[in-house]
Amino acid sequence: MTAPSLSVHRVGREAQPVVVIDDFTADPDALRAVALASTFGPAVEHYPGIRAALPKAYLPAQLAVLADVLGPLLGRSGTVEVVDASFSIVTTPPEKLDVRQRVPHCDAFGADRIALVHYLAPEGGDGTAFFRHRSTGFETIDEERAPIFFGQLDAEFRYGGVPPARYVAGDTPLFERTMAVEARYNRALVYPSYLLHSGAIGPEAVLSSDPALGRLTVTAFLSVG
Template identity: 40%
Template sequence: MSGISTIPVPDSEYRVLIIDDFIPGPNKLIDYALSSGRAPRSEKRYPGMRMPVPTGYLRYALATINVALRQCHFSHTLAAGEAYFAMVTTPPSALTTEQRIPHFDRPYTDQYALVHYLCAPSFGGTSIYQYNPTGQIAVTQDNLVSYQQSLSRELNNRATPQGYINGSTDLFKQIVDVPCVFNRAVIYPCALLHSGNIPPDFTPDLNPYTGRFTVTAFFH
């Protein structure tokens, strides 16, 4: 780790944790993805493919993130999780409506998601969004049903812009923008509405050395 920082999420109690130079030898992780012999699988919601990471990665990530959480005075300690290599492979023109808007991972603010960039900055970082009709930033168990009902009404009454969301729209306001930096880890509560900042001219590249290759993980 060469740097630990946080970004406050406006109009909320939440913060985004950033750890630069997250792991030593990040290129070896890319080498593993290519040489492990495991086949990646397509995901229904994720616009690409995923594959499990080596078990040692999860142990290292938990220990490193917990150090950073303590250093930055977060109240949570993480004990377990799951992590996957992830590669965006869906062209902007082929996205479903769900893939064209921000999403939340799980409706729990005490569980955390990680995006670990193993790609060039030009592939775009990650943004946190606010849902304009209700002002929601986090989708929790308490407001999950009302969010889903409101979003369904809005999507039935208007068309969503084509391609990956990359900035504010009529429905969603971009409130935090974290740039992509190679070997940077971005950690945030799973309940936050978020999306990758994938550019409009994104062209799928299936080579982990040159495509939008990351690790995504979920911790509790």
């Protein structure tokens, strides 16, 4: 068994921490086998795909690794609670994306919220990218910034047109990419949920609903009290 390997990156002008963990779980093949036998259904919120339940032992087994990340690396301390966690597969064709799915987003506005993505496609597939909103300079969106950011974004849509029907993976007229993390099998990515980001889904991505073929990940959202 290979021990997890951690690296910390400070992203953009705001220097927010993004942690990359290779060899995240001891037996990714067993976890992937569970996903292949799972029943997936439509995702809630704005996730462009489908989700399935995780085995109950998954997150408790990773708490030791996450404790190393949340404390010294992300500067968070306190009780870790799971807000939401599931197997996830991106399946929505670009032409069916709604407007908000065509631009970078954040998952929550609070500084206590942490996002986790665990890549489980053996061939790697598409990773995750982080962004700066050009007109405001924002790289994170908290409660104070949210009305400014969304108001400005709505104005840009009204006067400049909505973004084209595609996933955002690189620079656009409205957003500048600040960092991209490549997907690798059994790699996890941990970052503050209020960072602007997007799945870096390329134009040739396989958007299959079959977990054996598609962009299989674990996505989890944690609250640190």
